[in-house]
């Protein structure tokens with residue numbers, strides 16, 4: 001136990017180690033942030049196409065969305081990352097951070113789409129019918145009635161997806177990128193601290209703190225969205 | 235040809251869901267000021283009939299004329315403003331307050347300004363005895379309150395016809411009376427009404443005509459006293475024996 005605290009002292013008093021950790025952490029955050037952004041936007045588009053009423057214009061887009069989510073959800077993330085790195089973007093000098101962002105973004109989109117789709121479908125059909133019977137347009141019905149109700153169901157699950165992406169980005173160390181996970185491994189290696197336990201413990205704390213913060217934010221959003229239910233309980 | 239104006243004319247209306255033929259050729263006419271009660275066994279297509287009229291369900295074939303105009307996919311939104319619908323499960327919009335439920339359509343469709351709409355909504359709420367519920371959310375209301383608000387929501391646009399699909403079937407007995415009173419009042423004021431209901435006493439009292447649907451066809455129709463006292467077909471006799 002003594003040596004554990006000694007090692008912690010060593011890590012935090014060695015500027016290079018701190019620097020490496022922060023660098024790794026920053027890369028993890030960058031990849032996660034942009035991947036989540038792409039995932040949510042693309043996921044929302046896929047969900048909208050998927051839940052739209054059937055029409056001849058949408059037959060092919062709907063089919064593409066189905067195939068896309070099936071392939072993404074049916075294959076391992078690590079394999080998708082490899083394919084992006086070694087097949088699709090096997091171009092010398094192409095920035096690996098962009099490849100990683102795309103890989104995680106395209107992956108997350110399939111899961112986000114499923115979450116958003118589920119949220120939209122969970123809204124009672126009677127809500128849409130009420131709007132239709134009043135002569136409102138489909139667009140008004142979506143934005144004024146369906147979306148606000150769907151969001152309540154979507155936010156918690158989308159929060160989970162954000163957390164999943166952040167943790168999953170740790171596999172970029174498999175393609176040699178220097179993220180938080182890789183930093184921990186590097187600091188613990190033979191030519192540095194020669195002990196893995198402390199750097200990995202500290203990396204775990206970084207992940208935990210980030211995810212705790214996101215959970216907290218998601219809970220706050222959920223709470224403010226539940227306004228129309230809370231008044232009901234008065 | 236006729237003295238009274240025809241609000242609604244339906245020719246050979248058919249509707250099927252997949253292979254399930256639900257409406258098998260309905261011809262029907264509704265004149266201004268008429269109050270038609272639709273009766274029939276469960277699953278006979280009563281709801282589908284009402285829902286085809288305002289295209290909640292798109293008819294498979296047949297024609298619907300509203301105020302002399304053929305209803306199509308293109309003009310249905312305009313038509314719907316003139317035919318209010320009241321649902322069995324109220325369908326108040328959950329994320330909006332009562333006031334916003336009432337003014338959403340008139341304001342969005344630019345039929346009234348927000349001020350005018352709010353004023354009218356307040357009058358109607360006062361009229362049904364719920365003036366203090368304007369800022370309440372639907373989840374805090376009882377079934378009877380929800381349905382009466384749903385009815386005045388349909389009235390906000392001053393429709394020519396009101397379509398009711400079993401408006402009291404999801405209510406407890408006490409609330410049923412309140413809702414029927416409100417519908418009765420609209421009837422007394424000359425509102426044109428089509429209603430599916432299982433309240434036989436009420437049907438007999440407010441109907442100017444009864445229409446009986448079985449297996450997606452109108453098999454008997456007539457003035458309520460004759461219909462209830464001297465049914466023509468065996469099917470209706472059998473039905474009335476069960477429900478009366």
Ligand SMILES: Nc1ncnc2c1ncn2[C@@H]1O[C@H](COP(=O)(O)OP(=O)(O)O)[C@@H](O)[C@H]1O
Pocket residue numbers: 251254256274275276277278279280281282283
């Ligand atoms: N949206 C729908 N999709 C498929 N079948 C439906 C749909 N709506 C109604 N049906 C079918 O149509 C038939 C008649 O239903 P409905 O019009 O609700 O009868 P009623 O209101 O007289 O009880 C039933 O067999 C029902 O299952």
Ligand SMILES: [Mg+2]
Pocket residue numbers: 280281282400
């Ligand atoms: Mg029905």
